[in-house]
Amino acid sequence: MKKYGSERSMQFFLIIILSTCGHLLASSSSSVETFVTGPTRNIWSSVDSYHKCNKMIDVPDIPARIFQTNSKRIRMVIGSTNYHHMSGKSLFEMERECAISWNMTGNPDPSMFCGNEFLDSTVAFPNGTVVSLIHTEYPGNRYDNCPSNPASSLGYPTCWTVTIGLAISYDWGSTWQHIRKPPHHLVFAVPYPYESQNLAYGWGDPSNMILSPRDGYYYVAMWNRNTIGEQKSGICIARTRHLLDPTSWRGWDGSNFTSILHNSPYHRNNKYLTNYICEPIKNFSSECTIFGIVWSVYIEQFVATIGCGTPDKSKSFYISTSNDFIEWTDMQAVYGRDDMDEDVKKKVTSFNYPSLWDPRSPTLYHDRNYNTIGQKAYLLWTSLGHSVSSDGRNLWATPLQFEKRNNTVTKVATRVK
Numbered sequence: 001m002k003k004y005g006s007e008r009s010m011q012f013f014l015i016i017i018l019s020t021c022g023h024l025l026a027s028s029s030s031s032v033e034t035f036v037t038g039p040t041r042n043i044w045s046s047v048d049s050y051h052k053c054n055k056m057i058d059v060p061d062i063p064a065r066i067f068q069t070n071s072k073r074i075r076m077v078i079g080s081t082n083y084h085h086m087s088g089k090s091l092f093e094m095e096r097e098c099a100i101s102w103n104m105t106g107n108p109d110p111s112m113f114c115g116n117e118f119l120d121s122t123v124a125f126p127n128g129t130v131v132s133l134i135h136t137e138y139p140g141n142r143y144d145n146c147p148s149n150p151a152s153s154l155g156y157p158t159c160w161t162v163t164i165g166l167a168i169s170y171d172w173g174s175t176w177q178h179i180r181k182p183p184h185h186l187v188f189a190v191p192y193p194y195e196s197q198n199l200a201y202g203w204g205d206p207s208n209m210i211l212s213p214r215d216g217y218y219y220v221a222m223w224n225r226n227t228i229g230e231q232k233s234g235i236c237i238a239r240t241r242h243l244l245d246p247t248s249w250r251g252w253d254g255s256n257f258t259s260i261l262h263n264s265p266y267h268r269n270n271k272y273l274t275n276y277i278c279e280p281i282k283n284f285s286s287e288c289t290i291f292g293i294v295w296s297v298y299i300e301q302f303v304a305t306i307g308c309g310t311p312d313k314s315k316s317f318y319i320s321t322s323n324d325f326i327e328w329t330d331m332q333a334v335y336g337r338d339d340m341d342e343d344v345k346k347k348v349t350s351f352n353y354p355s356l357w358d359p360r361s362p363t364l365y366h367d368r369n370y371n372t373i374g375q376k377a378y379l380l381w382t383s384l385g386h387s388v389s390s391d392g393r394n395l396w397a398t399p400l401q402f403e404k405r406n407n408t409v410t411k412v413a414t415r416v417k
Helices: 046-052 270-276 361-365
Strands: 013-016 033-036 041-045 065-068 074-077 082-088 094-103 116-124 130-139 160-169 186-188 218-224 234-240 250-252 257-260 288-296 301-308 316-319 332-336 350-357 376-384 393-403
Touching: 033 332, 041 046, 041 094, 046 094, 065 116, 074 116, 218 288, 234 257, 234 288, 257 270, 288 350, 301 316, 301 350, 332 376, 332 393
Parallel strands: 013 316
Antiparallel strands: 013 301, 033 393, 041 393, 065 074, 074 082, 082 094, 116 130, 130 160, 160 186, 218 234, 234 250, 250 257, 288 301, 316 332, 350 376, 376 393
8 A cells, every 4th residue: 555655564454346246266476556646634533523612422333324415415313322413515524412312222132133223334225315334332230230249240251242233214314213112123133142241243244235247135244242052243244125124134044045143042942053154265364344335347356354352463444455344365465553654643542433525426426325445545533532521533545546556556656636
């Protein structure tokens, strides 16, 4: 990766390229390289909300999910268990409201799948309907459901599981509700109930839901942190043609998309357990997560952004390419701490949640959900600072450019304005 024409080493997260038809073989290395083409810009600082909204703690704790309304207003879903509506004329002119438009249910019963809920992974339709996956954590220690022995009384990484549900809005994301009454809003769960002694497990941290231009399916990636029973840790790929039906998704079983992942582990006979297991994709460490997926018209493949939790890989974002969501090229670093401008770096203690965004997506590619990019795109990412009242968490946008030439990397980098 090049920055302003100079060589820099890369650290922390990953960007990957995916595709959605057939099981094709991919080469082991990518023919695309990325270049930072300008300074990183701040989109939203949680400190602004802290001071504006009477010291309210409101932080970006999911990847940025963006869509455009019929009036060409941009709306962004990003926050935590309390979501505040955010909109503007452009990504760099956003206003965030103090009023809460989504609040977690906080149900202490893990079989209802509506504990600590995070709106995530939106898809907007022309009539103003928006659907969103819900990353739903169940921290047993917060719900008085964690043994008091020394090994687990502190909660995470024990006394913790996660599932994914589905929410819907009928007013462009201003208000939200479960698409079905819990627990029937459930979309993804591992086939094992909550057990406080196990290490953190379950399907969570979904990517955005992306419509494939190749086969008409919506695809999503999700992550299981640790092996639980027969379900391995790692990244699962699932797909559906029916976003409004939480039971319609099917996960990868190792040869096809047949795994049923919506059935409750509290209300099911496990006689046919193998039907509920997703086979993780092979080319990534179990500590790595796909946070975003876009279609690149420039390289005619999908691009996914990934973050990793291991010390050797937790200092950068990366890229990789694929033609089928299953076979992947080697990960390739694109942006990290060494690439940050000094005024940005001084506010960053750690960083996460990478995704790609092209402001031209609705105009050039007729994609109101910004799941399509050209040769240029912004890398959106979140940083953790030093204090909630000084630098807090920030959402940043770093401009990137992709380069390739007949499977060889183009080495010329120019600053793009």
